[in-house]
Amino acid sequence: MPSDSAAQTAVANPPTADVGAAKTVVSVDAMGGDNGPAAVVAGLKSFLQKRTDAHVLLHGPQTTLDPLIAQHGIASRVTVSDAPDVVAMSDKPSHVMRHGKSTSMWSSIEAVREGRASVCVSCGNTGALMAVSMIRLRKAEGVNRPAIACLWPSRNPAGFNVMLDAGADIRADQDDLLTYALMGASYARNGLDIARPRVGLLNVGTEEHKGRAELKVAHELIGEAAARGDFEYIGFVEGGDLPSDRVDVIVTDGFTGNVALKTGEGTATLISDLLKSALYSTVMSKIGGMFAGSALQGLRKRIDPRRVNGGVFLGLNGTVVKSHGSADATGIAAALDLSYQLGKSGFSDKLAARVASAAAIAQDTSNQDTDPS
């Protein structure tokens, strides 16, 4: 079984050819977000200030993008790739797959496929982004359903847990859930620096007899795969464990994961707003707010959904990061930074090696089972 580091050695020449090996190139879809290309370019600027060895390929209508880039003074760090059309939030994925070749989304994925960038970021329509990523980048060996992994603010030392699938597919059978466990563990190892991640399977209770039939089978499969996947399987976890320090990777289907993600974000936003109103409610509380200001600022930052912006598509031949459609410049900068880290670490190749290796072992086991000798 190749370790993640062995897989890294195998891709010692990451595909960043056109700007030299020293730079990490990020391919960015400028269009399709709720706040338009201005928010994307504003986010780009703060990202480029932080990551001085990054270069950006920016996709969208050249006539729209050139003035924005000039305005922010980042022309030397950004190469515009002209793409006249935009994928709308209401476009069906099937329509974009057939007619989307001239869109900024398609162009930004194409740059990863052709090795001109190591990772792609888009704020656009999630379904279309996944569909185009699937047909252009193709699923990695051993993966039936790719998944979206998101980071969840938690009590863990890293500050985050990984949850997947956050909404790539509304279904997941037992084999998909096993693949999610392997992919999620690899992401936690490479993205959060957790050597041996603890993986849990989301259910409505922690007792073994609870839950749907496919969860009981997945429970067995993931337990058996823990050794070769180099993770610890802690069994079933519940919704309350998502922000806990019991677990690093939470595995679930994309319907449940999407509802949980949006519920958590909605709850955090409600409480954050209520906190703001509470501090403006009386003269005394306003004075208190001034004294406690910086401490409360730290808290607001910690629970700010924009700070963990960026769902990562796992299970494709290439890394694609989906930013929130409603992301502002702060949110977009966070998604760009996550993309940069993943691109720089060669994560996509490490993950592919891990899943392919697990699939090969499963295949061997299956062949042995039916071997008449």
Place this chain on the structure above:
Amino acid sequence: MPSDSAAQTAVANPPTADVGAAKTVVSVDAMGGDNGPAAVVAGLKSFLQKRTDAHVLLHGPQTTLDPLIAQHGIASRVTVSDAPDVVAMSDKPSHVMRHGKSTSMWSSIEAVREGRASVCVSCGNTGALMAVSMIRLRKAEGVNRPAIACLWPSRNPAGFNVMLDAGADIRADQDDLLTYALMGASYARNGLDIARPRVGLLNVGTEEHKGRAELKVAHELIGEAAARGDFEYIGFVEGGDLPSDRVDVIVTDGFTGNVALKTGEGTATLISDLLKSALYSTVMSKIGGMFAGSALQGLRKRIDPRRVNGGVFLGLNGTVVKSHGSADATGIAAALDLSYQLGKSGFSDKLAARVASAAAIAQDTSNQDTDPS
């Protein structure tokens, strides 16, 4: 179609015989909670102080309960019903259904079945409580799967939204989801005083083509039932809408609902703890915390999961309230108060009339459809 008030007239003599019509009698399972009968009796005391016309039937081992009741000086308001056995959290529902007749849980439900109390409260094993409630109280006419409805802190004027099913059953087909919509609307009308509740169906997006097959059918069914159910159907909603003011009643299956509920609670608890640490982090923030103390206290109270303790079983011939297993005296008092309000309003009979009426209309429609004349 009988209105809720017509249904109320039909049950002008609620079953509170043994203590006189003026009192609302609540049947309480003293055992099975994580904090034992001491927490239940402490919660009882604060509840009885608030609700002076309430009387309690308390079920559990007499030798354990008598000293606790005497200690709190509430002997005149509480009648102990001796039940020697306890349902453990690890007991399978099927086991309790066969062998649980001498448990405090069974005894507390039996008091509702026999009309000695109008509502029952338990902190015990949810699966067992639902199973025993089902076999003793029976499903109401027109209900296939009963559901657990919970209250969700929201931006609505009432301060809460209703979500169901919060975990009675891990499955729900399209007809069940329709029944949940009818039951949830009736609960919102009677429990939250919302004359014409807005009902939404939980999905991973608000577009009509999204989601699982049964959700698309349920979307049609609930839309058609809005007029006769006297609610407004707003279509699909997402996890982020749970705490919003877009909707009053959120309908989903018990798997998704349970994960969402625990995710929301876990997120609120995390933020509440982080807020506390933030205010103790520096001298300045401690001073700020003192000034802002009462405003922040109000916020903490508003998001305190204990304040909305109590899932209500809907769709049975009688009302059963499930308190959190980990509820302390404050949480138990909240569950008791909710039970009292529902018992006093005759909610269970109103709900049954509403669902039976809808089922009868559906039956009529179905007969007309196949009528050869």
